[in-house]
Amino acid sequence: MFIEPYHNQHQQNTIKTGWIEVVCGSMFSGKTEELIRRLNRARIAKQKVAIFKPSIDTRYHQANIVSHNASSISSTPIQNSIEILHLAGDCDVVGIDEAQFFDEKIVEIANQLANEGKRVIVAGLDMDFQGNPFGPMPKLMAIAEYITKVHAVCMVCGDVANYSYRKTAIKEQVMLGETDSYEARCRKCFHL
Numbered sequence: 001m002f003i004e005p006y007h008n009q010h011q012q013n014t015i016k017t018g019w020i021e022v023v024c025g026s027m028f029s030g031k032t033e034e035l036i037r038r039l040n041r042a043r044i045a046k047q048k049v050a051i052f053k054p055s056i057d058t059r060y061h062q063a064n065i066v067s068h069n070a071s072s073i074s075s076t077p078i079q080n081s082i083e084i085l086h087l088a089g090d091c092d093v094v095g096i097d098e099a100q101f102f103d104e105k106i107v108e109i110a111n112q113l114a115n116e117g118k119r120v121i122v123a124g125l126d127m128d129f130q131g132n133p134f135g136p137m138p139k140l141m142a143i144a145e146y147i148t149k150v151h152a153v154c155m156v157c158g159d160v161a162n163y164s165y166r167k168t169a170i171k172e173q174v175m176l177g178e179t180d181s182y183e184a185r186c187r188k189c190f191h192l
């Protein structure tokens with residue numbers, strides 16, 4: 001089954017067409033696993049892949065992108081999204097994880113890379129712990145050709161989870177954490 005968009009990469013003309021894919025959802029919904037899956041498939045297709053994550057996200061590994069289920073892929077940690085432009089070089093595919101933590105400039109950069117003919121795959125949280133849109137994600141979804149929303153399992157009732165529930169009283173939007181501080185919840189249980 002192909003759950004990533006099918007895009008004809010073997011076009012007749014010589015001008016390469018780029019595009020943007022967004023993989024979004026709550027925590028534990030499988031965004032990172034899906035990103036890794038797409039990037040691995042691109043490598044199998046012998047495409048050159050460049051992978052980035054925000055350097056603040058050192059939860060599982062300094063450099064690698066690691067899913068909650070321990071699948072991983074090497075990446076370049078960066079502080080500002082502008083570094084992606086400098087480091088992407090002549091790659092065919094750009095993968096970006098935890099995009100919610102990047103500055104707004106990432107929107108323009110994703111567009112620029114896609115306009116240059118690259119496939120840009122962006123994964124990130126669409127909502128923060130309060131259910132509000134997170135960072136540049138809404139704009140990235142607006143400019144993307146393809147959006148995949150993945151879902152977790154509600155840790156209270158087992159339904160489809162759309163929200164990331166924070167278990168502590170900390171109110172700052174950015175607070176790194178795992179199952180110690182967050183759980184996936186459905187709409188009903190998020191508002192309990």
Ligand SMILES: Nc1ncnc2c1ncn2[C@@H]1O[C@H](COP(=O)(O)OP(=O)(O)O)[C@@H](O)[C@H]1O
Nearest residue numbers: 027028029030031032033067068069152153184
């Ligand atoms: N509540 C949950 N619902 C679904 N998967 C969960 C849940 N809690 C832990 N997991 C694990 O998280 C994995 C997905 O991890 P990951 O791809 O890192 O998600 P995300 O990047 O969206 O946070 C699942 O395959 C599963 O093993």
Ligand SMILES: Cc1cn([C@H]2C[C@H](O)[C@@H](COP(=O)(O)O)O2)c(=O)[nH]c1=O
Nearest residue numbers: 026027028128129164173174175176177
């Ligand atoms: C909801 C929410 C999450 N975070 C942090 C917590 C984790 O470190 C990451 C999300 O990781 P995942 O791969 O999607 O599981 O983001 C945050 O800082 N603020 C929030 O509101």
Ligand SMILES: [Zn+2]
Nearest residue numbers: 154157186189
């Ligand atoms: Zn629920």
